[in-house]
Amino acid sequence: MTDERSDAEVIAASWVEPEIFGELFRRHYRAVYAYAVRTVGPEDGSDVAAEVFVRAFGARRRFDTNYSGARPWLLGIAAHLVSNHYRKQGRQARAIDRLRKHAEMATGFETEIVDRLAAQMAGDTLRKALANLRRQEWEVVSLFALSGLSYREISQALGISEGTVKSRLNRGRTNLRNLLRGFGELVGDDSDE
């Protein structure tokens, strides 16, 4: 039977009946998964998507029930988890996680590039360029480009005004264009062969 309550009503009901929160998972897991995989790749994306719902469950009393839909909120948690360097393997790995997000391994990079198909390479290059944006721009750009949220939904996801969303998106676009120009030479060299 379909639960016709809004997300906000489901969350409010889960305050007293925690089990009901599972309905939110059924509604939004796939969208969160897609966003997570597109931002951090398939290996870690699956873990991030699962962690989003555990975090959201723990934070559900802070959900603003003036919003009826919870997808922006969940994607905001996902964006923050990724940009805050997902640390499943403990704090010792944090520095490495940060570096992994921002750099290539010193060894194996060329082999990796050569072995990948053009589309995969482009996807990876885009992700790398995205990862080099400042955190605030990264969150807005990734939510806009990889999850399809509107300005208003991003403002809900990140708790910032729509004006700030637009200005960060503009800055992010400009910086991304510059970053891709640098990466573009590398991708072009291989794909032209």
Add this chain to the structure above:
Amino acid sequence: MMNDGTDPLELFWRFAQPAVPSVEEERTALARLQEAIDTETALPTNRRQRWVRVVPALAALGLVVALVAALLVARPGPAVAALAEIARAARQAEPLDVPDGSFIYRQSEALNLVVRPGSDLGLDRPFVAYLLPTRQETWRQPATRFYRAATTIGTPRFFDDQVATAYQANNGSALDRVGETIIEQFVDAIDPVLETDWPIEPTALRQEMESQLAEGADGRLLEVQLFDLAADILRDNVDSHLRAAVLEVLADLPIDVLDRYGDGAVTIAITYQTHLTTRDTLTITSDGILLSESTVWLDSNPGLETPAVTAITKITYKPPRIVSQLPTS
């Protein structure tokens, strides 16, 4: 790859890969959520029982506390005083000089909680948990953004015999690469925590830290995220003035002093609620160097069968030192 006129965001849409979870991924994710739900559902009864026992005692204690509080008003709390003292010492500490071509070398030992699907070890349980020790050496060269980490995996410690037996029988040590040393090396790598030009004035520093965090967005309170970010900054920065400012930011957070040691080191903690009551701790030397850190679940976790007061991460660091070259092997 792109012309000047191209909207870079269009490239994301053009190259977006299909991303659909497998049945197994979805099942595992749902099981993780269910475990959090089960844990919370199990908590209220225990808490209620605890409160029934402690409420009369608290009422009597309240009177005493009110009297003592009246006496202590206007004095700084122990955490503030301890951290202010260390911050003063940090400001006077000799800066660590990193000559050209040399590396900042650091050793650490960690104990981390590993959570796996029970099926990994042939067990009919959604999850199994155990502790895995690691020893790590790192070499960092700020000028070239070079970073190398050599991590050696130790022998796990188990909470129950059934998991230990299953681990042996299913070659769990191969899954965890027990006994191996894993080397990861990065060149020209950007670490945002180290690259940020953090202010060394505490108010400005806190503002900059807050600007990099979004309150509640990862499901935790801003204060907890600040505590975490402070640890990130302390961990690898050698600027003693910045360390001092970080300590002053920490002093403003709702922290407790858990321990003070004869050599002036101090252990501070912040306690918060996720699906379990959790406590993060930092132990800081008398001149502001991070000596150890931990994250502890204060509640037992029935889903993972971990007992109350389980350290899910504990890391102990040796003070950083300068070395002129990398090891040859």
